Amino acid sequence: DTKEVGDQIRLKYRYLDLRRPSMQKNLMLRHRVTQVARNYFDEHGFLEIETPMLTKSTPEGARDYLVPSRVHPGKFYALPQSPQQYKQLLMLSGMDRYIQITRCFRDEDLRADRQPEFTQIDLEMSFVEQDDVIAVNEGFLQRVFKEVLDVDIQLPLPRMTWQDAMDKYGSDKPDVRFGFEIKDISDIAKDCSFKVFKDTVANGGTVRLINVNGYADKFPRKEIDKLGEFVKTYRAKGLAWMKLAADGSMTSSFAKFLSEDEIAAIKERAGAKENDLLFVVADANWQTAAVALGALRCELAKRLGLAKKDDFKLLWVTEFPQFEYSEEENRLVAMHHPFTAPMDEDIPLLDTDPAKVRAKAYDIILNGCELGGGSIRIHDPELQTKMFEALGFTEEKAKEQFGHLITAFSYGAPPHGGLAYGLDRLCMLLAGLDSIRDVIAFPKVQNASDLMMNCPDTVDDKQLDDLSIAVTRVEETPEA
Known part of the structure; x- marks a missing residue:
């Protein structure tokens, strides 16, 4: 052995x-x-x-x-x-x-x-x-x-709801063994002096950050640049950063474009103090920004040895979206499967705005893995038929693929x-x-x-x- x-x-x-x-x-x-x-x-x-x-x-x-x-x-x-x-x-x-x-x-x-x-x-x-x-x-x-x-x-x-998991951790299977939670600073960035942040928010995008609390001295400039390349693999266009040294000095890739009040507002939102390192992603798509920062927080925890295998953190993620958009198929597909019930209050949205429908779906998560x-x-046979329609199935196709289930439902379920x-x-x-x-x-x-x-x-x-x-x-x- x-x-x-x-x-x-x-x-x-x-x-x-x-x-x-x-x-x-x-x-x-x-x-x-x-x-x-x-x-x-x-x-x-x-x-x-x-x-x-x-x-x-x-x-x-x-x-x-x-x-x-x-x-x-x-x-x-x-x-x-x-x-x-x-x-x-x-x-x-x-x-x-x-x-x-x-x-x-x-x-x-x-x-x-x-x-x-x-x-x-x-x-x-x-x-x-x-x-x-x-x-x-x-x-x-x-x-x-x-x-x-x-x-x-x-x-x-x-x-935790799916939306909260994505907003705070950038993942629908969040690892909560460590901090570095994502914060939205779009409201601060929308009127700031930094054109990249300001224009992103003006065009409907988002600006978000994580604070690597207490570990700024572990990441020299060379490592920070490598992390910028890391987030690009998750479709982020780049990684802005602000480093607060233990002696109170600050270095940053973007602070020179901001006023003192704007810097103070960002630091306050991040809960930043000495020896903290802020990483910021601005993107037109909120999920791209969230997922990139979510992957970054996990990568940083791995490098810093913060994710202990014997520290078991379980949680439920609930209220998933009913549908997700498939670029390959150019249509909405079921995020779980076609038999998942929508939230009762969201059923009317199947006809008007299916992308906003939430599902009665739940995942059990352990240390960032879906268990x-x-x-x-x-x-209900009528609701199941409506679901097949929302997924783009013709009546004939639904009957061909799932006729046995539809027939079974008609006998009472x-x-x-x-x-x-x-x-x-x-x-x-x-x-x-x-x-x-x-x-x-x-x-x-x-x-x-x-x-x-x-x-x-x-x-x-x-x-x-x-x-x-x-x-x-x-x-x-x-x-x-």
């Missing part, structure tokens, strides 16, 4: 890698988490029910993994991205409370906390509102932390809602690790291949013939 070996070698010889005490400890932790889940939800009246692995391909956000059918040539099953529709149908079936520790599949680009196949603790409840779902899940999280890590979690957990997400579902945890991610964070690979027995690598089994791989022609599939080899040309 003391010898460092590259990931490629570890995964090629995974059966040897799993002999290491650290890896066995990780898989034991994962086992304990799943046992706590089964025991806790059983005590609270949940039934563990399996749902199919071969299902229908429907638009749910990521690409589906497709499975060709031998007995239905030219037709395909899809592996489930989640059991979303099945668990709603179970509520319509009178099952009342469902849980499943289930495999899910999404054909998307990989990263440290994402795999093509992953595991969810998936649950659904009938006759509930948001508070009921949250209460049951807070009890589960409290039990997990106590039984697995012997850590006491105080309930109820704090809650799980859920929502109260639509149970209870109000219902649920949540799904990423089990791999939960175990990764509990174990203090940086990658979900280390809590999965046989994970895939970056390009979704399995180095140990050497897959995906070619198959023989007879197998393809049985499936009515032909593989065409395309010769590479300069144009290709």
Whole structure:
């Protein structure tokens, strides 16, 4: 366990890698988490029910993994991205409370906390509102932390609306282990002498800042310039700064353009004092400014060692937008999925201003990572039809993709809602690790291949013939 070996070698010889005490400890932790889940939800009246692995391909956000059918040539099953529709149908079936520790599949680009196949603790409840779902899940999280890590979690957990999370932390999964909260100074900047700030606000934009309290001496000018390049990767056009030295002197990239009163107003809004460092982003789009500063605050905390892995900070983020704009598709798409219920008071906005509709959606966040997400579902067929229309589905297309669900609703559906945890991610964070690979027995690598089994791989022609599939080899040309 003391010898460092590259990931490629570890995964090629995974059966040897799993002999290491650290890896066995990780898989034991994962086992304990799943046992706590089964025991806790059983005590609270949940039934563990399996749902199919071969299902229908429907638009749910990521690409589906497709499975060709031998007995239905030219037709395909899809592996489930989640059991979303099945668990709603179970509520319509009178099952009342469902849980499943289930495999899910999404054909998307990989990263440290994402795999093509992953595991969810998936649950659904009938006759509930948001508070009921949250209460049951807070009890589960409290039990997990106590039984697995012997850590006491105080309930109820704090809650924050999506808008507040974006405004204060520049993220819908805010890390609240450290400060550096975002402050809006647009009202100060709109009449200031600095043309960049003034013009940005005049054109409907925003000017925001973070205060790196007490760490100005840790960032020489060279590092500050590098941070300016860092925020550009988040679409910010640049990074203005103001450094207050311990001796009371000040250096800044923009202060010379401001009056003393304007500087004083900015320092007061930021709560600035000696040895503080202010970073400012001005942008035409408030989300661009917020996200750039949100990423910067996390990067600074990482460099300063402020984000301790054993400092567990849980919170709920609520009231997500119902829709988000997809530049790729040039239309509004569901931020969670098409079955999420809108806030009752926002339903009229579906016809007039859908971008302002808030959802009955909630995410549970741990240390800047989304542990799980859920929502109260639509149970009224008319509202579900209206939602499909708002998402650009024709009546014919909605019936083709979701006809089974629409028909089921017509037989009467209870109000219902649920949540799904990423089990791999939960175990990764509990174990203090940086990658979900280390809590999965046989994970895939970056390009979704399995180095140990050497897959995906070619198959023989007879197998393809049985499936009515032909593989065409395309010769590479300069144009290709």
